[in-house]
Amino acid sequence: xxxxxxxxxxxxxxxxxxxxxxxxxxxxxxxxxxxxxxxxxxxxxxxxxxxxxxxxxxxxxxxxxxxxxxxxxxxxxxxxxxxxxxxxxxxxxxxxxxxxxxxxxxxxxxxxxxxxxxxxxxxxxxxxxxxxxxxxxxxxxxxxxxxxxxxxxxxxxxxxxxxxxxxxxxxxxxxxxxxxxxxxxxxxxxxxxxxxxxxxxxxxxxxxxxxxxxxxxxxxxxxxxxxxxxxxxxxxxxxxxxxxxxxxxxxxxxxxxxxxxxxxxxxxxxxxxxxxxxxxxxxxxxxxxxxxxxxxxxxxxxxxxxxxxxxxxxxxxxxxxxxxxxxxxxxxxxxxxxxxxxxxxxxxxxxxxxxxxxxxxxxxxxxxxxxx
Numbered sequence: 001x002x003x004x005x006x007x008x009x010x011x012x013x014x015x016x017x018x019x020x021x022x023x024x025x026x027x028x029x030x031x032x033x034x035x036x037x038x039x040x041x042x043x044x045x046x047x048x049x050x051x052x053x054x055x056x057x058x059x060x061x062x063x064x065x066x067x068x069x070x071x072x073x074x075x076x077x078x079x080x081x082x083x084x085x086x087x088x089x090x091x092x093x094x095x096x097x098x099x100x101x102x103x104x105x106x107x108x109x110x111x112x113x114x115x116x117x118x119x120x121x122x123x124x125x126x127x128x129x130x131x132x133x134x135x136x137x138x139x140x141x142x143x144x145x146x147x148x149x150x151x152x153x154x155x156x157x158x159x160x161x162x163x164x165x166x167x168x169x170x171x172x173x174x175x176x177x178x179x180x181x182x183x184x185x186x187x188x189x190x191x192x193x194x195x196x197x198x199x200x201x202x203x204x205x206x207x208x209x210x211x212x213x214x215x216x217x218x219x220x221x222x223x224x225x226x227x228x229x230x231x232x233x234x235x236x237x238x239x240x241x242x243x244x245x246x247x248x249x250x251x252x253x254x255x256x257x258x259x260x261x262x263x264x265x266x267x268x269x270x271x272x273x274x275x276x277x278x279x280x281x282x283x284x285x286x287x288x289x290x291x292x293x294x295x296x297x298x299x300x301x302x303x304x305x306x307x308x309x310x311x312x313x314x315x316x317x318x319x320x321x322x323x324x325x326x327x328x329x330x331x332x333x334x335x336x337x338x339x340x341x342x343x344x345x346x347x348x349x350x351x352x353x354x355x356x357x358x359x360x361x362x363x364x365x366x367x368x369x370x371x372x
Contacts, residue, residue: 002015002016002017002045002048003015003016003017004041004044004045006041010037011039012031012037012038012039013031013038013039013040013041013043013044014029014030014031014038014044015029015030015038015044015045015047015048016028016029017048019055028051030044030047030048030051032047033046033047033050049151052151052152053151053152067112067149067153067155068111068112068113068155069111069112069113070111070112071108071109071110071111071112072104072107072108072109072110072111072112072115073104073108073109075112075145075149076099076103076104076108076145079145079148079149080096080099082148083095088249088250089238089247089249090238090240090247090249093240094240095141098137098138098141099141102127102138103123103138103141103142106123106126107119107123107142112149112155115158116158117158117161117162119158120142120158120159120162121162123142124139124162124165127139132165132167132168135165136164136165139159139164139165142159143157143159143160146158146159146160147160174318174321174325174352174353175312175314175315175318175321176314176318176321176322176325177207177311177312177314177318177319177322178322178325178326178329179326181311181312182207182322184309184310184311185203185305185306185309185311186200186203186204186207187309188305188308188309189305194276194277197272197273197276198273198277198287199298199301200269201269201270201272201273201287202216202287202293202298203301203302203305203319204265204266204269205219205266205269205270205287206316206319206320206323207319207322207323207326208262208263208265208266208323209231209260209262209266209323210319210320210323210324210327210340210341211231211233211260211320212236212252212256212317212320212342213298213316213317214236214237214238214252215233215235215236215237215251215256216287217236217237217285217287217288217292217293218235218236218237218248218285218292219231219285219286219287220283220284220285220286221274221280221281221282221283221286223286224262224270224286226267226270226271229261229262229267230259230260230261230262231259231260231262232258232259233251233256233257233258233259233260233342234251234257235248235249235250235251236248236249236250236251236252236256237249237292239295246291246292251342252342253342253344255342255343255344255345256342257342258339258340258342260340277289298316299316302314302316320341321352321353323341324337324341324349324352324353324356325353325356327340328353328356328357329356334346334349334350334357337349337353
């Protein structure tokens with residue numbers, strides 16, 4: 001993937017990336033376009049795109065002229081090789097699944113030249129049973145392939161010329177637990193049993209940090225500073241990979257790298273945990289020891305204890321929403337919530353949680369009275 005950087009007193013941009021020449025990987029850097037310095041990131045992106053376009057045309061010259069005569073299935077195989085070099089393994093795996101389940105069964109039998117706007121429209125209509133978010137993801141996956149074909153083979157992006165799905169005007173409900181509901185849930189764990197104590201600690205960690213599931217599963221002892229009462233989020237774990245098993249990789253975004261403070265209630269639980277499971281100190285995973293906790297086991301334990309406590313069932317990701325709600329209910333600012341959750345910007349936080357912030361003067365006064 002290209003790496004963009006802005007350096008020097010003049011704040012000029014450049015782009016670095018790898019290409020293959022004579023079977024060898026070569027590091028390439030571009031700092032000019034048409035003889036001009038790159039003054040904006042957009043200029044660097046354009047320079048990279050133009051270079052890659054010409055590079056791909058040159059290296060695909062044998063099949064460039066007859067791409068329209070090829071079947072969609074065959075073109076996809078080449079596109080897949082390209083994406084494998086440019087995507088994280090988890091993203092690549094999800095792309096493959098989308099193609100295999102939805103796109104290839106519909107388009108695979110057609111030649112590229114046979115795929116028209118009407119054919120794309122027919123495909124989109126076949127997705128009507130799915131949610132707006134899911135069918136938009138499918139369409140975007142197809143759109144990305146045609147964007148590739150447009151850049152590198154001058155094939156018309158027929159997907160771009162078909163109207164996208166319209167977002168329904170329905171307010172999305174966020175399922176959360178308040179502190180009483182969480183306490184009811186967590187009290188149902190029998191802490192005299194090691195495995196129960198382990199999962200009690202795990203769910204407590206989720207609720208009081210707001211971390212994503214993959215971030216928690218990837219945590220090891222060295223990420224927890226018991227003296228400074230902080231946790232370093234610097235990696236994530238995913239089981240959505242084509243080879244099965246799991247993979248540890250960089251966090252979701254650059255802003256996902258963060259260090260968060262541990263509340264006292266969680267710090268006490270973590271101290272008890274490390275004393276009860278001394279192997280966790282030198283292990284690969286703090287919670288799973290030699291291997292990460294199993295996704296299915298986590299979901300099963302969640303469902304079991306929801307039933308035991310008679311609280312409404314929520315998803316694992318709703319622990320993150322619940323944590324945000326807990327912060328907001330106790331007067332946290334939008335900036336603090338955004339930074340703690342590792343959001344890219346505060347707008348992302350507002351888009352999700354704006355309705356949880358006080359929207360009247362009386363609500364604000366109640367918050368002030370609560371802390372005074």
